[in-house]
Amino acid sequence: MIIVITSVIKSLVLILLLLTGFAYLTYYERKLLSRFQVRIGPNRAGPRGLLQPVADAVKAIFKEEVVPDHVDKVVYLLAPALSLIPALVAFAVVPLAPDLTIGNFTLRFHIADVNIALLYILAITSVGTYGIILGGWSSNNNYSLLGALRTASQMISYELPMGIILVAIILTTNIGRETGTLSLVEIVNQDRPWWLWLWLWLAFPMFFITMLAESNRSPFDLPETENELIAGFQIEYGGIKFALYFMAEYISMITGSAIMATLFFGGWHGPFATPGTWYGPIVGFGWLVLKIIVLLFLYIWVRASMPRIRYDQLLQFCWKILTPLSIAYLILTAIIVALAAP
Amino acid sequence: MSDAIAETTGLPYADAVPGAVVDADEYGIVVNRDKLVEFALHLRNNEGFDYLSSLTAVDYLGFEGRTPEDRFEVVYHLFSTKKGGDGIVLKVRLPENDPQLPSLTLVYPGADLQEREVYDFYGIVFNGHRRLRRIFLWDGFNGYPMRKDWKEAYYEEEHKPYKSRWPKGHYQWAEDRVPWGDNIKYPEGWDPDTFVPPEPPLPIIHEPPADAGHIKTDRIVVNMGPQHPSTHGVFRMIVALDGETIVGLEPECGYLHRNHEKIGERNTWLGNIPFTDRLDYLSSMSNNFGYVLAVEKLMGDRGKPPERAEYLRVIMAELTRICNHMWSVGFLLNDLGAFFTPALYTIEERELILDLFEAVAGSRMMCNYMRFGGVARDVDEEWLQRCRDIVFNRLEKKIDELETYLTNNEILLTRCVGVGYLSPEDAIALSACGPMLRASGVPYDVRRARPYSIYDRFDFNVVTDDGCDVYARYKVRIGEMRESVKILKQALDQIPEGPIMNGKPAYVTRVQKGEAYGAVEGPKGELGFYVVSDGSDNPWRYHIRAPSYINLNTLEPMTIGYKVADSVVILGAIDIVLGETDR
Numbered sequence: 001m002i003i004v005i006t007s008v009i010k011s012l013v014l015i016l017l018l019l020t021g022f023a024y025l026t027y028y029e030r031k032l033l034s035r036f037q038v039r040i041g042p043n044r045a046g047p048r049g050l051l052q053p054v055a056d057a058v059k060a061i062f063k064e065e066v067v068p069d070h071v072d073k074v075v076y077l078l079a080p081a082l083s084l085i086p087a088l089v090a091f092a093v094v095p096l097a098p099d100l101t102i103g104n105f106t107l108r109f110h111i112a113d114v115n116i117a118l119l120y121i122l123a124i125t126s127v128g129t130y131g132i133i134l135g136g137w138s139s140n141n142n143y144s145l146l147g148a149l150r151t152a153s154q155m156i157s158y159e160l161p162m163g164i165i166l167v168a169i170i171l172t173t174n175i176g177r178e179t180g181t182l183s184l185v186e187i188v189n190q191d192r193p194w195w196l197w198l199w200l201w202l203a204f205p206m207f208f209i210t211m212l213a214e215s216n217r218s219p220f221d222l223p224e225t226e227n228e229l230i231a232g233f234q235i236e237y238g239g240i241k242f243a244l245y246f247m248a249e250y251i252s253m254i255t256g257s258a259i260m261a262t263l264f265f266g267g268w269h270g271p272f273a274t275p276g277t278w279y280g281p282i283v284g285f286g287w288l289v290l291k292i293i294v295l296l297f298l299y300i301w302v303r304a305s306m307p308r309i310r311y312d313q314l315l316q317f318c319w320k321i322l323t324p325l326s327i328a329y330l331i332l333t334a335i336i337v338a339l340a341a342p
Numbered sequence: 343m344s345d346a347i348a349e350t351t352g353l354p355y356a357d358a359v360p361g362a363v364v365d366a367d368e369y370g371i372v373v374n375r376d377k378l379v380e381f382a383l384h385l386r387n388n389e390g391f392d393y394l395s396s397l398t399a400v401d402y403l404g405f406e407g408r409t410p411e412d413r414f415e416v417v418y419h420l421f422s423t424k425k426g427g428d429g430i431v432l433k434v435r436l437p438e439n440d441p442q443l444p445s446l447t448l449v450y451p452g453a454d455l456q457e458r459e460v461y462d463f464y465g466i467v468f469n470g471h472r473r474l475r476r477i478f479l480w481d482g483f484n485g486y487p488m489r490k491d492w493k494e495a496y497y498e499e500e501h502k503p504y505k506s507r508w509p510k511g512h513y514q515w516a517e518d519r520v521p522w523g524d525n526i527k528y529p530e531g532w533d534p535d536t537f538v539p540p541e542p543p544l545p546i547i548h549e550p551p552a553d554a555g556h557i558k559t560d561r562i563v564v565n566m567g568p569q570h571p572s573t574h575g576v577f578r579m580i581v582a583l584d585g586e587t588i589v590g591l592e593p594e595c596g597y598l599h600r601n602h603e604k605i606g607e608r609n610t611w612l613g614n615i616p617f618t619d620r621l622d623y624l625s626s627m628s629n630n631f632g633y634v635l636a637v638e639k640l641m642g643d644r645g646k647p648p649e650r651a652e653y654l655r656v657i658m659a660e661l662t663r664i665c666n667h668m669w670s671v672g673f674l675l676n677d678l679g680a681f682f683t684p685a686l687y688t689i690e691e692r693e694l695i696l697d698l699f700e701a702v703a704g705s706r707m708m709c710n711y712m713r714f715g716g717v718a719r720d721v722d723e724e725w726l727q728r729c730r731d732i733v734f735n736r737l738e739k740k741i742d743e744l745e746t747y748l749t750n751n752e753i754l755l756t757r758c759v760g761v762g763y764l765s766p767e768d769a770i771a772l773s774a775c776g777p778m779l780r781a782s783g784v785p786y787d788v789r790r791a792r793p794y795s796i797y798d799r800f801d802f803n804v805v806t807d808d809g810c811d812v813y814a815r816y817k818v819r820i821g822e823m824r825e826s827v828k829i830l831k832q833a834l835d836q837i838p839e840g841p842i843m844n845g846k847p848a849y850v851t852r853v854q855k856g857e858a859y860g861a862v863e864g865p866k867g868e869l870g871f872y873v874v875s876d877g878s879d880n881p882w883r884y885h886i887r888a889p890s891y892i893n894l895n896t897l898e899p900m901t902i903g904y905k906v907a908d909s910v911v912i913l914g915a916i917d918i919v920l921g922e923t924d925r
Contacts, residue, residue: 037686142564146586146906218681219753227572227677228907307753308679310907311586 022250023053036304063239075138080244083131087252090124093117094258095185097284098275117184129155136233147232151223157318158213161326168333188267215252218303257295369857370431375443382449391420394450396887399460403490410438426791442467452773463488478596481540484529501880545590572910575920598924606884611851616710622922625666627658628864630712636860636871640853651716652796653837660826665692666865667819670917677914716843733830758813762900762912772895776867780806781814788863815915890918
């Protein structure tokens with residue numbers, strides 16, 4: 001019983017956190033972009049523009065709900081939700097902080113310790129693709145159709161190198177143990193030798209690129225390419241429905257950063273985040289947030305400075321460069337793991 | 343007859359095609375319309391006039407010495423990209439009741455859009471044109487607006503200055519005052535309530551060669567524009583796609599059309615100067631320059647600007663070029679998908695230059711700075727110092743910075759190299775001009791080919807690139823900015839003291855009867871003004887050879903076979919401004 005109650009409470013808190021995080025991520029992005037572009041950025045709503053996200057939200061919510069005549073209504077309305085929910089749900093397996101033990105009761109700062117967490121993430125993020133494809137398809141518009149088609153091929157292509165790198169990471173969890181693990185909670189709790197960290201960081205750029213593609217961020221934002229497809233799959237969406245897509249993109253950025261922080265940078269680990277102390281969870285959560293913010297900075301930095309590559313070049317890059325590289329990485333990892341075995 | 347022609351024109355080729363040349367005046371050769379294609383072919387192949395710069399028509403209804411038999415005159419300005427120098431002007435005179443002549447599009451493919459424009463405005467039919475439809479006006483438009491007997495809605499008077507619109511201090515509606523009323527006329531049998539607009543024109547589809555293994559698939563037609571973020575205004579491309587590959591493209595313009603040329607005929611000579619600002623609103627100084635050059639040719643001695651004014655004109659024109667290329671490079675990157683960062687960095691320089699314009703002309707974009715025989719306002723030493731600061735200390739560093747970040751950028755290279763190929767032969771044939779032409783390796787620059795103003799005094803290079811692609815266009819623009827800085831340095835060093843105006847400033851310009859074509863190398867290419875004067879206070883004809891309009895000829899051949907994402911980049915590299923394209 002208690003596990004149900006705590007899970008519900010934790011889920012609600014997490015959703016609240018993520019939505020606030022999304023709101024302030026837009027603020028963070030706009031501020032950063034404006035700094036990159038020698039501008040000032042939002043500074044009118046509230047002190048230093050801090051209420052800007054609130055103003056945006058109010059505006060999006062109170063916009064008229066327009067459903068165009070020529071769309072497939074059910075799918076059209078379903079698609080934004082289908083895009084947002086996987087982005088939220090994927091966060092369930094990310095450990096946010098070390099456990100807190102109060103008497104007999106242990107409070108765990110993750111919603112589910114699934115033993116196939118990495119598979120779960122791969123599966124869930126693939127579902128998110130449906131939201132975009134269906135949205136583009138049901139809009140019954142040439143631009144959105146092109147956007148949807150691009151999404152389909154882009155997502156399928158980039159999940160391949162991402163999956164392969166994840167397999168390599170899973171392999172390294174074998175080192176020094178009898179069995180490896182797929183659970184993020186256990187991966188975070190494992191001790192890794194220093195050379196293994198270095199080896200993992202070698203794969204980080206590749207993984208980061210696939211995450212950029214996975215969350216449709218520049219320079220891989222081909223489904224929405226403002227400059228040619230205007231807004232791509234979301235062209236027929238306005239008001240809160242558009243905001244849902246927007247949310248999905250940003251929350252999947254946060255989720256992606258959290259997963260990267262967990263896999264490559266030790267998650268909540270950091271000085272003073274000692275498990276078993278009363279302050280451990282707070283400091284640990286702080287470390288995780290800090291890591292996420294730094295990774296988000298990377299996303300935005302890339303967006304501010306890179307032109308976009310073309311759709312066919314994107315696929316060429318994926319199939320001709322990224323996939324072979326990740327396979328090579330996997331093979332080398334397998335050799336290392338085999339050599340390191342006792 | 344032919345003796346007189348040889349005497350007036352001094353051209354050896356007047357007799358090359360028997361019966362082609364029927365007359366000549368001090369401005370050009372009058373050609374028989376039946377022999378026009380043959381004669382043009384001869385000029386192109388044997389005499390080296392390979393570049394059709396400007397094609398337009400004049401309506402001489404009621405002009406002194408003209409009859410209905412030669413009411414219309416189609417005027418061709420031909421130049422040579424190899425020899426440079428003055429070109430040759432062909433004229434074809436057409437009777438009122440039979441205004442048709444053969445199309446020159448097979449000799450000069452660049453005549454395509456210009457012939458459509460003439461058809462649109464004058465109703466002159468070009469036989470053999472592949473898609474002779476209206477281009478600026480919509481298909482339901484009644485009449486041909488550039489004809490002298492066509493009166494616009496709310497027509498008041500033939501020429502400015504109009505009589506007072508506020509007689510005794512009361513405002514009057516024009517339609518209450520003039521006998522034509524609001525002058526809104528519908529074609530016969532046309533009813534606005536039952537009218538169904540014509541279907542949008544479908545592009546001519548260029549099928550890929552049917553080889554084995556090629557799957558026959560459906561095309562989708564996508565409308566890019568007029569509301570589209572990357573068409574640089576209200577331009578529309580109707581694109582037929584095979585997957586993501588473009589197989590057909592039809593440019594549609596005219597959304598910003600205001601019949602600039604008709605308004606120009608109503609205006610006084612002087613009143614047209616601020617009006618030219620609105621053409622290419624990013625480079626108003628160059629527009630002023632081209633127009634005053636054309637009119638000064640008809641003004642005799644009074645049209646000769648003093649030294650200081652010439653230097654000021656060159657300084658302004660080159661600053662404008664830097665402005666424009668900064669903008670163009672920045673927004674090319676925007677079209678490539680860089681999120682405004684490069685654009686904002688380049689606009690920074692543009693702002694500084696606009697500050698200079700504001701200081702001297704009072705306006706940042708609509709400068710209205712040049713006058714016939716001089717410039718409007720003098721600059722002081724402080725302005726010159728500010729200008730020197732920017733030119734000597736800042737611009738080159740900024741261009742270096744741009745090059746550091748952009749020129750070898752991996753993504754820029756993959757997106758631009760080999761995209762939008764335009765061979766040198768095609769570029770000349772399609773009348774491409776400016777950076778478009780030079781990026782195809784043709785060293786043709788009006789500043790060198792027919793030096794105007796004082797450009798023969800400066801040491802500068804004509805920047806070319808053999809890449810023939812979008813990347814080459816980018817590099818040519820960067821190179822031209824460097825050359826402009828070079829010219830500016832020389833001009834700022836040499837600028838003399840002295841008057842800035844020949845004679846006193848006057849509202850009324852005395853312009854001799856005649857014709858003149860004044861062209862400058864504007865930032866976007868050869869910006870030409872063809873003016874016809876009947877000796878009155880208003881132009882009889884005021885035509886603009888708009889570089890960004892004529893460069894659109896190249897759009898379709900360049901985009902076929904590339905991806906849809908390339909189309910916006912190719913369009914961005916043409917660098918059009920719709921104020922000029924649509925006029």
